[in-house]
Amino acid sequence: MSNSVTIQELVKTSSYKILVGEEFLNKKITSTEIYRPGVELTGYFAFYPSWRIQLMGQTELSFIERMTPEERLVIMRRLCQKETPCFIISRNMTPPIELIKACQEAGIPILQAQSKTTRVSSNVTNLLESRLAERISMHGVLVDVFGMGVMITGDSGVGKSETALELIQKGHRLVADDRIDLYQHDEDTLMGESPPILRHLIEIRGIGIMDVMTLFGAGAVKQSNEVNLIVNLALWTKEKKFERLGSTEEVVNILDVQIPKITVPVKTGRNLAIIVEMAAMNFRAKTMGYNAAETFERNLDLLIKENSKEED
Structure with missing residues (x-):
């Protein structure tokens, strides 16, 4: 028996706010794992798991702030791939304008979570493992x-x-x-x-x-x-x-x-x-x-x- 989870179902089972891409909530999540971009923010994309949910917290956003607007837009566009389900921003933080623009271009929703990053990671992983498991x-x-x-x-x-x-x-x-x-x-x-x-x-x-x-x-x-x-x-x-x-x-x-x-x-x-x-x-x-x-x-x-x- 195979199951799938859409972004819409993820939003329904949580208190996440939809910041961008309400029209793309039918995108399917295919992996139980989520990912926090790290080395990718420096431009290294050799092993970037773009098919996972991308989670950003205080660490990632503070690093992104150090870039120039041009650098941010280049990196954000490389993060936003066709198969990327969505981005989740923790701690009610505001995503960079460049990420919003890149997600709008690629048709990727951005969700905002109130909880701290590790709590969001745990909750989403538990949900996906129960829904996507064999x-x-x-x-x-x-x-x-x-x-x-x-x-x-x-x-x-x-x-x-x-x-x-x-x-x-x-x-x-x-x-x-x-x-x-x-x-x-x-x-x-x-x-x-x-x-x-x-x-x-x-x-x-x-x-x-x-x-x-x-x-x-x-x-x-x-x-x-x-x-x-x-x-x-x-x-x-x-x-x-x-x-x-x-x-x-x-x-x-x-x-x-x-x-x-x-x-x-x-x-x-x-x-x-x-x-x-x-x-x-x-x-x-x-x-x-x-x-x-x-x-x-x-x-x-x-x-x-x-x-x-x-x-x-």
Whole structure:
């Protein structure tokens, strides 16, 4: 699934003021990286990434002020390439007249931001990484349980949505039902969200589609969440073998991010919502350094050694 971001969408999701080029806001942003011109201001353009958003702050503008008007116009025109999406000026500073002229000639918008340069850089990068990242869709339910993103998977009809509904009734939050859009936020973080058409909705067989936000309030839903754990619901049969001690951990690779996975057998009478809650709490305990399975195995080894000594 490929996504794109226009300058218009960037403006809508921020408080940036449009100084120049309102008619060019449909230009598309193709790179998640932004650039602060440095050596280019001295005339060195050998490796200039003109396809990125160009960000200027106090450092760049103070250097530009030292140039003559003729020098500024030459440099600004070289900065303004056809593929350049836009310029952002931080700290509510005023761009040089020569930059305004060059942008008008090349059809490039200039945006003005109130925040300091590093904050603008961070905010824009986060937005672009979430919107332009490679995305895939998976069948399942994503729920925020105790602040952890638990993706519930399993065959159709196994009880994923019903389990999520009970979790919502217990105070947890729904992120996505039926289909989860996944993207990599960074090397170690996988994010999940609902497609816009399914946002806040959950389907329960026999009842139909329900709007969770309308029934339970805004606190029962969340737009996106990190995926920390996969709980796979599998129908129990005598032939299937399920993990009993929890010492063996399965890991699933999704978009180059390793996500731990546990498989829970589904049997009549089992409260799956409580099991998912316990799975989330147990996983959090592991991330904090406590592993119940390792403690049990260590105690078992000590007991075996003590019995061996008594026999000797």
